[in-house]
Amino acid sequence: MSNFKSVQLVLKPPAPHMVGDGFRVHNFFPSGYNMGMLRMSPFFLLDYGSKIEFPASEKPRGVGVHPHRGFETVTIAFHGRVAHHDSTGNSGVIGEGDVQWMTAGSGILHKEYHETEYSKKGGPFQMVQLWVNLPAKDKMTPPKYQALENSQLGKYQLPDDKGVVEVIAGEFNGVKGPATIFTPMHVYTARLKKGAGFSFFLPEKFNTGILMVDGSMKINEEENLPVDHFAIFRNDGTEIKIKALEDAVFLVLSGKPINEPIVPYGPFLMNTKEEIMQAFSDLNSGKFGVLED
Numbered sequence: 674m675s676n677f678k679s680v681q682l683v684l685k686p687p688a689p690h691m692v693g694d695g696f697r698v699h700n701f702f703p704s705g706y707n708m709g710m711l712r713m714s715p716f717f718l719l720d721y722g723s724k725i726e727f728p729a730s731e732k733p734r735g736v737g738v739h740p741h742r743g744f745e746t747v748t749i750a751f752h753g754r755v756a757h758h759d760s761t762g763n764s765g766v767i768g769e770g771d772v773q774w775m776t777a778g779s780g781i782l783h784k785e786y787h788e789t790e791y792s793k794k795g796g797p798f799q800m801v802q803l804w805v806n807l808p809a810k811d812k813m814t815p816p817k818y819q820a821l822e823n824s825q826l827g828k829y830q831l832p833d834d835k836g837v838v839e840v841i842a843g844e845f846n847g848v849k850g851p852a853t854i855f856t857p858m859h860v861y862t863a864r865l866k867k868g869a870g871f872s873f874f875l876p877e878k879f880n881t882g883i884l885m886v887d888g889s890m891k892i893n894e895e896e897n898l899p900v901d902h903f904a905i906f907r908n909d910g911t912e913i914k915i916k917a918l919e920d921a922v923f924l925v926l927s928g929k930p931i932n933e934p935i936v937p938y939g940p941f942l943m944n945t946k947e948e949i950m951q952a953f954s955d956l957n958s959g960k961f962g963v964l965e966d
């Protein structure tokens with residue numbers, strides 16, 4: 674007797690837009706389908722950079738210095754390399770299979786550019802950027818940066834060399850991810866060979882979606898999820914059964930909703946308008962620190 678978490682929608686990638694000159698992204702939520710700002714809470718935003726070729730460039734493409742407060746930005750690299758610098762003095766480079774988990778918390782300035790050597794050569798580029806909300810009590814937590822190399826991720830090996838689940842946050846079948854989190858969630862990437870399949874279980878009330886990064890698969894024995902599409906699940910069951918129709922890579926997002934009002938404004942994600950005004954005031958008075966362009 675199965676108790677499937679049923680697929681509500683399979684979304685095709687919305688028309689892309691550029692973030693700076695280095696990131697061509699499809700916004701699945703909150704803007705792409707107007708599904709409501711809390712529909713995927715604690716995940717507030719999913720920008721997906723589907724695979725493209727960037728030509729060689731002497732000047733790295735990217736996004737210049739900008740602030741954040743009140744949430745976390747998570748960058749997951751599938752192809753290409755990105756360099757990060759922020760106003761707490763942290764920096765890092767992530768490449769294929771690596772993850773960057775940045776807690777903006779009380780406020781940070783950062784910039785992200787294609788890493789210099791990648792930029793000089795050009796080549797395939799494919800990334801995810803996710804914004805993870807923080808609960809009101811943690812919005813002003815000190816900023817923190819975690820560069821998680823692929824080797825640091827939790828690894829759940831499927832039997833018979835059929836693939837691996839790389840756990841970024843939360844856990845999968847008892848294997849834990851290294852990212853520090855503030856509310857309950859599971860974030861993982863699965864890399865499967867054609868024909869591989871398994872069931873996994875998530876709490877019924879966790880908001881859940883799957884992004885198909887490469888290849889395609891069947892969900893719950895009936896729904897096909899093609900490459901670059903995002904499946905959003907109803908909050909109605911606990912089991913998700915998948916089968917890879919070809920070699921496949923997909924990203925699972927599942928988290929306990931944060932049931933608090935939110936007020937997003939540009940790079941800030943707070944609970945009230947007053948807190949947004951305070952963020953601008955603090956930014957203008959230098960409380961986010963200093964970062965050179």
Ligand code: MN
Pocket residue numbers: 739741746783
């Ligand atoms: Mn940013």
